Amino acid sequence: MIRTWCAIGFMACVSVMPADLRAEQIDISIGYLRLETPPRAVLSGLDPIPPARGIDGAELALKDNQTTGGFLGHQYTMDVVSIAPDGDVIAAAQAMFGTHDLVLLDMAAGALLQVVDLPAAQAALVFNVSEKAPALRGADCRANLFHTVPELGIEADALMQVLMEKRWTKLALIEGPSAEDAALAQSYRDAARKFGLKIVSEAKWSFDTDLRRAASREVPLFTQDFKAHDVVLVADAHDDFARYIEHNTWEPRPVAGAVGLVAEAWAPVVEQWGAAQLQSRFEDLTQRDMTAEDYAAWAAVRVIGEAVTRTGSAEPDVLRDYILSDGFELAAFQGRPLSFRTWNGQMRQPIPVVNAQAQVASAPPDGFEHARNPLDTLGLDQMESDCHAFEN
Amino acid sequence: MLLKTKMSASLLALAFALPATASEIWVSNEKDDTLSVIDIDTLEVVRTIEVGERPRGITFNSDFTRLYICASDSDAVQVMDPETGEILHDLPSGEDPEQFVLHPDDRHLWIANEDDAVTTVVDVETRKVVAQINVGIEPEGMAVSPDGKTVITTSETTNMAHWINTETHEIYANTLVDARPRHAEFVKDGSELWVSSEIGGTITVFDTVDQSEAGKIHFEIQGVHPDLIQPVGFELTPDHKTAFVALGPSNHVAVVNTETLAVEDYILVGRRVWHMAFSPDYSQLFTTNGVSGDVTVIDVASRKPVKTIKVGRFPWGAAVRP
Structure with a gap:
């Protein structure tokens, strides 16, 4: 990938052909499938929901991945398909899985399970980026379904x-x-x-x-x-x-x-641990604040990028094994590495606790300890989980 | 004695008529837009100087007549006369300069532009940008080889060290490191490159001949969860036999044997330790502690903290002025 940067008029433009770490060219094609929710009447119109909420986060992570991939011979693309509330999401999913085996799903639990259970989805690696229902991390879990959005x-x-x-x-x-x-x-x-x-x-x-x-x-x-x-x-x-x-x-x-x-998993007031950089990159891209939904989608695409970078593969089963291994960690502006729970595919993450003006705390606070990882004091622990799809 | 740059010229003249100053440690305060100057003899802050917005990386030129300051939110590198504390001029730096290195030619600053995924090369004499080189997302750590032929930029989100030929301004190698690389240094006459990874919790050691990985340093502090042991800045003794590594929110500095890569000691310092500078005789080490807003003075021989000095809000960079 050759890029030229000429932002400042008086300097020499430098064209760079980055040296490849690995000679092998890999194309990584990510799908983003959304089933829109019907608009809901609320008392106040002060905070409209951004139309591309979630999608924008994935777009930013795609750019991050593309920059890294440029040094490695890895080419990332993303196709976004958004279906109207009364549209045929199953048909859209069939088409999506026909051409993509790394797919983000942005939809409620009912539709999400139908989509994940399609035969065409079985060889794919799927990321839930918006549904918080605990059942998806329990009895309704699926072996190829990961969650970057935290459960309730x-x-x-x-x-x-x-x-x-x-x-x-x-x-x-x-x-x-x-x-x-x-x-x-x-x-x-x-x-x-x-x-x-x-x-x-x-x-x-x-x-x-x-x-x-x-x-x-x-x-x-x-x-x-x-x-x-x-x-x-x-x-x-x-x-x-x-x-x-x-x-x-x-x-x-x-x-x-x-x-x-x-x-919540992310808020515009989060600024520690380099978060201000992510916020400003997001704002430059979208001219709005980054929400928790954007963060979940950003994280999913970055998880794919990190796994591809480290394994040199875009095969869903190779990526799945790596994401569930001890070696996987994602730096995600929360002060601790993010990883995945091996018993239900839920992303392990600190949770900012905020008010409108500032971050008050990052959970878990000091003193909430766990034998495995303090982050596992949050949400369904292995002993409590009804998920069996991850047992090999 | 606290001097603000806003003081009148006559007051300044009076102040600098005092006997020649002792050696100093200069510290950038990221959220106060100031520098704190610590007198090494008295271990007190003797000057606080207002600078541009969000100062982070600071470095002196070879004869200590100029101080360069990355004023990140002012999108400029400021050039200061350290005698007077006066900002002489700004250098074009590209957007959001965070950290830089001065080439051994004393003329070219290599600057990491954190928001722009670019490394900018500025000629400090002509005050012009010589080149910009595309690097990974959020470049930060900068290092220059002792022979001046290679500059390293590390990128925090791309997780790489980019090896740049200083003649051609082209990247000739990219090497992956653990998550969120923060700082890089050439070690042992340039035969090794060390890169710290904040979230990965390691330092990767490279053989500079072929950019191959030659080793990895791990850290372990009893009672501190591994996720909180986050290596950031590090400094080496002149013989390069010992390295001192700031471990961020674990609030410790590790002492590393550079031959065995084993950690020999952990020294308790202030909260979220970032960077360090030695006194000119290398008997003392000064650490910037971002969250506690102070500087810990470490006695290098005994490896013990001996004093805490209050500075501004969120101290980040440190540099010695003999």
């Missing part, structure tokens, strides 16, 4: 660890009306039990008012009956009502979960 329990555990470290152990939980809200609330309950925090009160969000006008009147009354608590936890999976809870509670308490103190 990883984020919930991260939040509880940080609350525990602060000794803010009495929690009041507000649960939204959707099935996703219920799953999120359950992940908070499970995590609270795991780390010894107590949910002292619970309330179901059932308002149908427009809270942009009424929050200051309704929320104090709604939260008035909570027993003595340190923190209000909000289970709102769709960014619907949570933003109206903070600073409207009866008691002056911090809010956590969907808003306030939030545990």
Whole structure:
């Protein structure tokens, strides 16, 4: 690959033919298949979902891989296919697996399992970049399915660890009306039990008012009956009502979960460990902030790149073996190497715990130890996992 | 005595009429946009000098009459008169210069442009960019061979050392290292190249004749998880028999025997130790501790920390001025 750089007018342009580490040319063709979710009505229009959320992260990682590949004779390309909510994702997947055996899936669990179970997908290496459902890491796991997006329990555990470290152990939980809200609330309950925090009160969000006008009147009354608590936890999976809870509670308490103190795989405020560089490269590419969804897709493409670089192969089974080996580690701007759980294919990662302005902590905090790796204090550990597809 | 560059000329003149200064350690404070100057005799900060945004790499020219400063967020390399603390001019550096090396010809600065995947060569006399060379993503570590024929750039996300011919400005070899390489040095008269890998937790030793891997240094500290042992900057004694390696958030400096590649000691320092500089007689080693905002002074003979000196926020680079 010959590239010429002439950014500054008065300097000599230098054409570089990088020396190849390995003579063998490899073409790595990555597929990105998305089934779009229908738009969902939420109370506030302040934070629209970027149309290329996730895809942009993969594009950035593709550029990273292409630069590295240029020195090695490895050529990376990516094809993005996005299917409308009522489109035929199975047909699209058939076509995708006909030409790609390294595929990122950006879709909900039901469609994702149908796609992964296609005969055409069996020889492929597939990365789940958006679905957090714990079952995909448990009973519904698949041997060729890796997850770079954390499961719900990883984020919930991260939040509880940080609350525990602060000794803010009495929690009041507000649960939204959707099935996703219920799953999120359950992940908070499970995590609270795991780390010894107590949910002292619970309330179901059932308002149908427009809270942009009424929050200051309704929320104090709604939260008035909570027993003595340190923190209000909000289970709102769709960014619907949570933003109206903070600073409207009866008691002056911090809010956590969907808003306030939030545990998520990436956020625009993450800046340590060289993260500012990744943020600025992403912003240069997209003119917007990098989200957790972008990070999961970025990580998946970088995982492929790292495995191809180290093995000199683009064969899915070679890459799979390497990704699951002790030798695999990905530097990913979180201060610790990322790797994969050998029992269910979940990426092992620190979780930033942030507010809107700054990173508060990186979970696990000091003191949360594990015989294997402190990161395995987050989410489904080997003993708890119902996944058997990875047992050889 | 704390001097700001904003002081009036008369005050400056008065200050520098004082007896000649002792040897100094200069430290760049990444999040204060300042340099702290430590007097080696008193082990105190005697000057704090305002510079460009996010200063990181700093280096003196061969006769110590000029200091070069990578002001990363100002997208410039600044040239300072270290006597007065005055910025004389900026050099074109390319975007986001992080680290650099001065070629033995004392004339060409080789600069890693972290945001741009480029190494920039600047002539400090003509103040012009001589060449830009495409390298991997997030270039950082820079080293020049003692004969001046090879410059190394390491790239953090590409995980390579790029070997550049300084005559042709072309890359003649790329060697993979462990994850997130940070710093490179030529060792033992240029017969070896060492590259530290922050996330990989190792230093890779290369034979410079054929760029083959000749060894790897591993670190292990009781009670510290291996993921937190992150080698970054390192410095060698003049005989190149001993290396001191900063291990980042493990808050230790390792002492490495360069013959056996075995670690002989671990020295506790401040939090997230980055880089180091020796005193002119090599009896003391000064480490920049990014998170704790201080400098640890290590007695080289006893390998013990002897003092902590408060500097600015997030100290990063260090350089000695005899």
